[in-house]
Amino acid sequence: MYCRIRDSMNREALFAVEHYRPQSLFPHLITEWSNLYYACSACNGAKRSFVARGRRAKTDFVPHPCEHSMFDHLRYRGATVVAHSETGTFAIDLLDLNAPTSIEFREFFERTLEQARTKLAESRLLVSEVETAISGSSGARLAQLQQGLRRAKANRQKAEDGLRYILGPYEALPA
Ligand SMILES: [Zn+2]
Structure with missing residues (x-):
């Protein structure tokens, strides 16, 4: 409080x-x-x-x-x-x-939050880039991209979970 x-x-x-x-x-x-x-x-x-x-x-x-x-x-x-x-x-x-420990914790929190937000934004961007690339691909390249997309989506999920953990259950994730 x-x-x-x-x-x-x-x-x-x-x-x-x-x-x-x-x-x-x-x-x-x-x-x-x-x-x-x-x-x-x-x-x-x-x-x-x-x-x-x-x-x-x-x-x-x-x-x-x-x-x-x-x-x-x-x-x-x-x-x-x-x-x-x-x-x-x-x-x-x-x-x-x-108190120095309070300032330290708040700074740590802000840094961690910023990193988690950046990670989420980057992982979302990667998913949309791979999706765009997929729409114009075929054959072996398509299969490769689809595999990449699964990885990118797994990373995005991890980033969402990470930010959710930091924010707690009541704050919305960025749109
Ligand atoms: Zn307190």
């Missing part, structure tokens, strides 16, 4: 249910759906039972994905989280959103 580290990229990290309004202070919200988020243990641990209160409650809070506009407070510039408000600065600090 906070740091964008994905459970598919960091299987060592524990992920847990984050209670935006902490259980200790809001026991009646422990099973309230709108209070439950998926977060890594580092963020969950950093936030602990924090709740905005007191004199600085108007600025020192953690933006809530449904109640606040995240974009007004926090933005991603590449792998780094940049504050766009006092609240953003506060949240980055409280949750340690730019």
